[in-house]
Amino acid sequence: MSSSPLSDAMADSAATDAPDIARAVVVGAGPAGLTAAWKLCEMDEKPLVLEADGEVGGLSRTVEREGWRFDIGGHRFYTRLPQIEDLWEEFLPPGEFLTRTRKSRIFYEGSFFDYPLAPMNALRGLGFWEALRCIASYTKARLSRRGEAASFEDWVVARFGRRLYDIFFKTYTEKVWGIPGSAIGADWAAQRIGTLSLGNAILDALQIRRSSAKSLTKTFKYPRLGPGMMWENVAGMVREKGGSVLLDAPVSRIHHENGRVTSVLYDSGGEPVTQAVSSVISTIPLTALIAALDPPPDDRVLSAARGLRYRDFLTVAIVLKAKPSFDDNWIYIHSRDVKVGRIQNYEAWSADMVRDGTSCLGLEYFVTVGDELWNSSDASLGALASREIVQLGLASEKEISHTYVVRMRNAYPVYDETYRENLKVVRDWLAGNCRNLQTVGRNGLHRYNNQDHSMHTALLGVENLLGIDQHDLWDESEDSGYLEQPSAPARTTAEKRTRR
Secondary structure, rough: OOOHHHHHHHHOHHHOOOOOOEEEEOOOOHHHHHHHHHHHHHHHOOOEEEEEOOOHHHHEEEEOOOOOEEEOOOEEOOOOOOOHHHHHHHOOOOOOOOEEOOEEEEEEOEEEEEEOOOOOHHHHOOOOOHHHHHHHHHHHHHHHOOOOEEEEEHHHHHHHHHEEEEHHHHHHHHHHHHOOHHHHHHHHHHOOOOOOOHHHHHHOOOOOOOOOOOOOOOOOEEOOOOHHHHHHHHHHHHOOOEEEEEEOOOOOEEEEEEEEEEEEEEEEEEEEEEEEEEEEEEOHHHHHHHHEEEEOOOOOHHHHHHOEEEEEEEEEEEEOOOOOOOOOEEEEEEEOOOHHHHHEEHHOOOOHHHOOOOOOOOOOEEEEEOOOHHHHHHHHHHHHHHHHHHHEEEEHHHHHEEEEEEEEEEEOOEEEHHHHHHHHHHHHHHHHHOOOOEEEEEHHHHHOOOOHHHHHHHHHHHHHHOOOOOOOOOOHHHOOOOOOOOOOOOOOOHHHHHOO
């Protein structure tokens, strides 16, 4: 293989690991960061991966407590990108990748409803009179619909009607984001719900027309011991190929001059280390990236970065002495009477996540760092989750053995009313002032990407840095309807110019 500009700059870095030798640095060891590092190794580079936490995987790590394993949020391994599917198979040994049947439902007023939402199932479950009210509400919404939807609430009401929005979308969505549905961008709904509408679903159910909707997959892959199993393997593969993966190594400064990043300052065992860089791939939140730049950008860019918001997340894992009353992978809780938003059933993901004769449920709470729930003690959170699982009728008090708490920062980029404008300011500044830096992944692009799409942006980011091709990773069209439709490969900048 011919040498690349990065190879020339890093010729002996694997042997010396000297900070004064320029290296490709990857900030963050989640799926996007480790995929980028793996790709760099495949291209004969020797990247340095800097991870602030003490373990790899990011949001896709698997937390282990006293033999119990917890998936942070639930991670289905399903993709329409063949390249990513091949990578997953390469990243795990044979037999460690399970095929699972997907089952997830909505729990509302003591009843279960299909998820993804099947409008006819929902109408039947609500009862005759409530179903009539929902259809009347839908009809009213269709007759009064005008212009483009400005918010998540507008988008959903236009397609399902106000009554179904209030029942099946409002409570859960506002638990997740902590803001009203009217303050969430319509593009969030377009990305996550796709083209489904109540009218089309009724026509399909009555066989008035042939269904045109694409449903979500019924099966998915899952690592036997949770997603962290995969990313621990990938970190090992990077090290075997001459790269470095450093844990507990937070980056505090990213120095740039003349339009390029020249070095990063990180902590290693309590000591500051300045590493010369040939290029940087960043997967950390854009707020943290901009705050670390030295010299800092102008006030307009700093203000825009601070305006990008994130939602944080915590899981209370409840160990039960018996099997749970449901066999779903997870259920969404659409009740205003409890704070929990979603419940994972870890055994439904993999039997090896739990111990024989018992089970473990993960109650998920969407929070913001510093709020009441985030600051609550583990004991208080365990007590809250125990009360709520009993209140919901999904377990009895006598079945509860013990609880564990896991907190995660910056789990979800928020699609609020100002994020588009703020994001444009940040990305434009980075493009002009840090030309050898690529931001990839969910937090790097401030895009609620799935794991496979985050990995894909990492691969494309490496191609950008190595000069193999030029991809616009910020193009929103790449994940519009991403869950419902096959994803086309990202187009290069040149291709986009010819098609516009």
